Amino acid sequence: MVVVPADHLVAAPDILELAGAPLWAIIDGASCPELPQLVDENGGICLYRASTPQDAPHAPWLIPVLPDAPMAEDLAALGNIQHWGIVFASDAGERKLHRHFRRFTMLWTDANEQAPVYFRFFDPRVLGDAIHALPVSDMAHLLAPVRQLWVPLSPLLGEWTGLSPLVEPELFRGKFFQLALPEKESPERPRAFAVRGHAYREMERLHGIRNRRKLARDLAHRFPTAPERVVMTCAELAPQKAASYGLFSVKHVGIYADAMMIFGPHFDKNEPEAAAILARHTPVSLTKAEALRTWSNDAWARKRERKHLSGSMA
Structure with missing residues (x-):
């Protein structure tokens, strides 16, 4: 799975024109304080067990992005550096998408053999690491109902963005880039989604790189x-x-x-x-x-x- 070249970057309004299917966003409440307002204006459904953003303010929410709804404009206003979520096109309806993505909110890792941990695949930073560390078959299962996928551009996603961690905000504010999807595989999926062995070590390595990039940006500010x-x-x-x-x-x-x-x-x-x-x-x-x-x-x-x-x- 590879990143679409930088010259394919798009602004938020262009995503609506490029989408080949109904558009959706998964918004991370932990990184998006505007979540309650977004849900109130656009509707949505929580990927955890919650009925309102107030019940689980740090939970991820699946929200439709309709052409004439406020969400279409809100995507451009949300700060890229917040890493607030992802945007994708899918022919699947809300119930099917909700049922599918809920299965991936937890995963097993080498860090804890006794219990799964939260998998924040809707955080662009985590998704970027997973794309480069996990087997293609795993990513194909995770993104099975997705036809097109965009993430807000940020210098803190990782080296693979091609951006310096010290780049000025004007160069990435309001911009998205599209991720190329893995080839669809068998509808069968593993009994439990897991990150083990080499994939786990690679995720840890990429996480360390992101931490150093953030540290560089913080030091440049101070x-x-x-x-x-x-x-x-x-x-x-x-x-x-x-x-x-x-x-x-x-x-x-x-x-x-x-x-x-x-x-x-x-x-x-x-x-x-x-x-x-x-x-x-x-x-x-x-x-x-x-x-x-x-x-x-x-x-x-x-x-x-x-x-x-x-x-x-x-």
């Missing part, structure tokens, strides 16, 4: 004057270096990356106070991360004060 090369290098190195000190969460890696941006990539060796903090053998990574952030803020303030005094004396 350090707007930093050269792109410095930002990208920091985002690439920070997760591994932070992990060597027992810091794994997105928040903690961000704290470590901030220190790298301010004091250099080798601050953990060149700054004695930071080195002492990171060398602590504590089972509570939060304590270490918060101590590092406090040191970084204080040291940065002292550094700026020395620079100011030096400039005043000059």
Whole structure:
């Protein structure tokens, strides 16, 4: 399964003209605060067990996209960077689509042999990873009733978009690209949808790439004057270096990356106070991360004060 070339990008209104069948959207309530209004204006049905968005505000909803309905315009207004969902054309009716996609909201992975986990295939980031990691037969089962498929363009989807993570919003806002569908296979499907072995490891690898791309974008926002090369290098190195000190969460890696941006990539060796903090053998990574952030803020303030005094004396 491959991505349609970038020159096939389309704006939201064009999807209505290109669709060869009735158009639908699956909107992720966890990423789309506008979901209650969208359901109220356009109707829809929840892929989980809920009758209203208020019952399950973070659930995915299947919503029709009719030419003269508000949803047609709402697609263009929703922020691409929110990764709010997917748009597709299908000849299947609402009941059939609902019944089909509900079967894929959970899946088995190597992370937990005892119970399935939520599968957020309606998140463009997850769908993109699945496209590149899962067997074609699995994707054919997942997308069996889909005739055409579009996702909102975002630099945080992955390297396969061809976008730099630091690209300006004007280059992707309101744009969609179409994914080529896998060849349809036998109507039979596996007893349980699962991501195992190599596919699971590949999903994890792609997730790590996306995390580094997001970190780069966050760093560029926090350090707007930093050269792109410095930002990208920091985002690439920070997760591994932070992990060597027992810091794994997105928040903690961000704290470590901030220190790298301010004091250099080798601050953990060149700054004695930071080195002492990171060398602590504590089972509570939060304590270490918060101590590092406090040191970084204080040291940065002292550094700026020395620079100011030096400039005043000059």
